Structure formats: structure tokens, C-alpha cells
Amino acid sequence: xxxxxxxxxxxxxxxxxxxxxxxxxxxxxxxxxxxxxxxxxxxxxxxxxxxxxxxxxxxxxxxxxxxxxxxxxxxxxxxxxxxxxxxxxxxxxxxxxxxxxxxxxxxxxxxxxxxxxxxxxxxxxxxxxxxxxxxxxxxxxxxxxxxxxxxxxxxxxxxxxxxxxxxxxxxxxxxxxxxxxxxxxxxxxxxxxxxxxxxxxxxxxxxxxxxxxxxxxxxxxxxxxxxxxxxxxxxxxxxxxxxxxxxxxxxxxxxxxxxxxxxxxxxxxxxxxxxxxxxxxxxxxxxxxxxxxxxxxxxxxxxxxxxxxxxxxxxxxxxxxxxxxxxxxxxxxxxxxxxxxxxxxxxxxxxxxxxxxxxxxxxxxxxxxxxxxxxxxxxxxxxxxxxxxxxxxxxx
Ligand SMILES: *Cc1c(COP(=O)(O)O)cnc(C)c1O
Numbered sequence: 001x002x003x004x005x006x007x008x009x010x011x012x013x014x015x016x017x018x019x020x021x022x023x024x025x026x027x028x029x030x031x032x033x034x035x036x037x038x039x040x041x042x043x044x045x046x047x048x049x050x051x052x053x054x055x056x057x058x059x060x061x062x063x064x065x066x067x068x069x070x071x072x073x074x075x076x077x078x079x080x081x082x083x084x085x086x087x088x089x090x091x092x093x094x095x096x097x098x099x100x101x102x103x104x105x106x107x108x109x110x111x112x113x114x115x116x117x118x119x120x121x122x123x124x125x126x127x128x129x130x131x132x133x134x135x136x137x138x139x140x141x142x143x144x145x146x147x148x149x150x151x152x153x154x155x156x157x158x159x160x161x162x163x164x165x166x167x168x169x170x171x172x173x174x175x176x177x178x179x180x181x182x183x184x185x186x187x188x189x190x191x192x193x194x195x196x197x198x199x200x201x202x203x204x205x206x207x208x209x210x211x212x213x214x215x216x217x218x219x220x221x222x223x224x225x226x227x228x229x230x231x232x233x234x235x236x237x238x239x240x241x242x243x244x245x246x247x248x249x250x251x252x253x254x255x256x257x258x259x260x261x262x263x264x265x266x267x268x269x270x271x272x273x274x275x276x277x278x279x280x281x282x283x284x285x286x287x288x289x290x291x292x293x294x295x296x297x298x299x300x301x302x303x304x305x306x307x308x309x310x311x312x313x314x315x316x317x318x319x320x321x322x323x324x325x326x327x328x329x330x331x332x333x334x335x336x337x338x339x340x341x342x343x344x345x346x347x348x349x350x351x352x353x354x355x356x357x358x359x360x361x362x363x364x365x366x367x368x369x370x371x372x373x374x375x376x377x378x379x380x381x382x383x384x385x386x387x388x389x390x391x392x393x394x395x396x
Pocket of ligand 1: 085086087088111114154158183185186204205206207208217218219
């Protein structure tokens with residue numbers, strides 16, 4: 001069925017499912033490393049002939065292609081390429097599009113390893129980088145150089161939840177002859193479609209909202225044009241960070257309920273965020289759905305919802321953070337996000353513990369910062385859990 005003119009929810013359920021010889025309703029798992037060279041009609045061996053067929057799973061596999069076709073349609077792109085992890089997607093984009101002597105401008109609060117890979121490794125191959133607060137476009141404009149080939153933004157970004165104007169960033173990038181890449185992991189294609197706003201490539205850690213069940217690590221890149229899609233695919237085939245068919249099957253299964261999950265979690269987040277803002281133990285709350293968020297209006301313009309990621313600062317700093325982390329019972333104390341279960345983390349002692357305190361503070365990761373990924377549980381239970389944990393921080 002051609003789903004390209006269908007609505008988002010119909011695409012989620014039906015896009016990309018290949019015609020299968022037995023009429024399977026869901027995409028079968030083609031758990032094979034290699035494919036026989038056959039004549040499509042007669043099924044006999046065919047010397048040198050695969051004509052658009054599959055050859056080898058690193059190059060392409062029908063289960064993985066089904067997921068790629070689905071996400072390409074969700075993001076309104078020409079094509080998609082799935083990777084073993086979100087960082088597999090990031091590394092493929094860097095290696096496919098950057099050469100020695102090139103420069104990249106990126107969001108300062110971008111996912112840590114996306115910056116680490118650039119600063120520690122791509123730099124060894126002669127690629128220069130600048131990290132600026134891209135939520136202020138003046139910083140982005142000032143950082144552009146004649147050799148800037150890529151503007152790579154993450155919006156909303158982690159954990160500060162800062163929002164960058166995608167259409168304006170695309171204009172700045174294109175005026176300088178550069179491409180715009182958007183890490184759309186936090187929004188998911190349900191809430192934000194960067195290609196429609198002018199971006200050239202979109203990438204996801206599908207580990208988060210797209211799979212949504214905290215049981216798979218994976219990544220995907222969606223390209224706006226055929227030329228970019230071919231470039232990404234060609235790099236991945238050589239790099240070998242391809243997604244496995246079983247992984248792709250699980251992600252396709254999780255993806256079907258993306259809209260239901262995202263909407264349900266947002267409903268709860270819209271209650272939890274103002275509730276936290278009113279708590280005496282909490283200094284401030286960063287949720288893009290709150291009018292107090294500095295880019296609330298921009299998020300309202302370029303997104304179709306505010307999502308379920310909340311950051312807040314505890315008045316009691318690191319010690320209060322320790323108490324809350326040790327006291328929550330429903331919320332899982334874990335990194336990652338975007339799953340059906342509510343997760344809580346304390347970046348200063350967990351994801352960013354290796355950073356010097358002054359660098360952490362410069363990146364907005366304060367001592368009492370807590371990050372919440374709201375799940376699809378009953379909101380009353382989420383609030384009760386946070387309530388009992390927050391109470392323990394008073395007078396501690
Ligand atoms: C998790 C994450 C990544 C990396 O993805 P992995 O699947 O863990 O490799 C990249 N970008 C963002 C915004 C993420 O949250």
C-alpha cells in the first residue's frame with residue numbers, strides 16, 4: 001500500500017511494510033547474512049544478477065529497509081538509513097559529509113558523545129569545530145567560517161531543554177553553502193519535522209522515543225534528497241555500523257505506537273511541570289510547555305507539541321539530588337529517555353560526573369539539576385512518587 005499521502009498515524013502503522021510471499025501482516029525478520037543471486041521470476045540461480053534485489057545484510061536487508069522507509073515517510077524525507085546506534089548515525093553523518101580542512105558549528109549542549117567524537121577524534125583528521133549556544137542565532141552567525149560545511153543542531157537539547165530556530169538555522173547554513181543537520185531525538189517525528197523547516201538531514205537515536213520500550217539501541221538518518229541519501233548509504237556500507245534485522249523488527253514494532261505514547265506522556269508532563277514549579281523544594285523548572293521557558297513561543301511555532309522531558313533544579317543542590325535519586329520508587333534511576341517508563345537522573349553525578357564542575361556549570365548542568373523523562377503510567381502515581389521523594393529533601 002502506498003502510504004505517502006496518508007496521515008501520520010496511518011504511516012506509523014503501515015508505511016514500509018514489504019509485500020511478503022505469505023501475506024504476513026507485520027514485517028518478517030529476515031535473519032540472514034546473505035541473499036542468493038536469483039532470477040526474480042523463475043527463482044533459479046542467475047549469474048551476476050540481483051537487479052535491485054538484496055545482496056548482503058550490511059548493504060541492505062528487507063526488515064531494516066521496512067523501518068527505513070517508514071521513518072523516511074514520517075520525516076517527509078527522500079530516504080533513511082538505519083544504524084546500530086544513535087552514535088552510529090552521528091559518526092556516519094560526520095564521516096560522510098566532512099573532510100580535512102572543513103569546519104562544523106554545533107549546539108554547545110549537544111549530546112555529549114556527539115561533541116566528544118568531533119573534538120577528540122574528528123579533530124585528528126583535520127576537522128575543526130565550534131560549539132555555541134545556538135538558541136541565540138547571533139552566536140551561530142558569528143561562528144560561521146568560509147570552510148563551514150555543516151551546521152549541526154540539537155533541539156530541544158539535553159539536559160537544558162534549549163530550543164533552536166530550525167528554519168532560521170537552515171537559512172544561515174545555506175547562505176554560507178553549508179548543510180543543516182538536526183538531531184531530532186528529543187522531539188521525535190511526531191512533534192517536529194525538521195526537513196519541512198529547511199533542514200537537509202535529520203537523525204535520531206531510535207533508542208529513545210522511536211523504539212520507546214527501552215529494549216533496543218539504534219539510530220537512523222533521514223535525508224531530504226536522493227544525493228544525500230546515497231552519500232550516507234555509501235558511507236554506512238563501508239563503515240559497517242548497520243542495524244541488525246532483529247533490532248529493526250523490534251524498533252518497527254515499537255514505532256507503531258509512537259503517537260499514542262508521545263501524546264500520553266505529554267499529557268502527564270503538562271501536569272507534572274507546573275506542579276514541580278509550585279513546589280517549595282524546587283528552585284526552577286525547564287519544560288518547553290511552560291510559559292516560563294525562554295523559548296516557549298518558538299517551540300510552539302516549530303513543534304506540534306511540547307513532549308515529556310522536564311529538567312528542574314533542587315534548592316538543596318547535590319545533597320538534595322542524592323536524596324531524591326535514592327528515594328524515588330516508581331521512577332527508574334537510569335540514564336536514557338523516551339520509553340514507556342518514567343526515568344529520573346541526576347546529570348552532575350551520573351551522565352556528566354566526569355566533567356570538571358566549572359565546565360558542567362558552563363553547560364548549564366547545575367549541582368541540583370534533575371532530569372525527568374515522563375512515561376505513560378498514571379500521572380497520580382508519578383506525582384505521588386515525586387512528592388514523597390521531594391519531601392525528604394527538606395531540612396536535609
Ligand atoms: C541517546 C542520544 C544519542 C546517542 O544515541 P545512542 O543510541 O545511545 O547511540 C544521540 N543524540 C541524542 C539527543 C540522544 O539522546
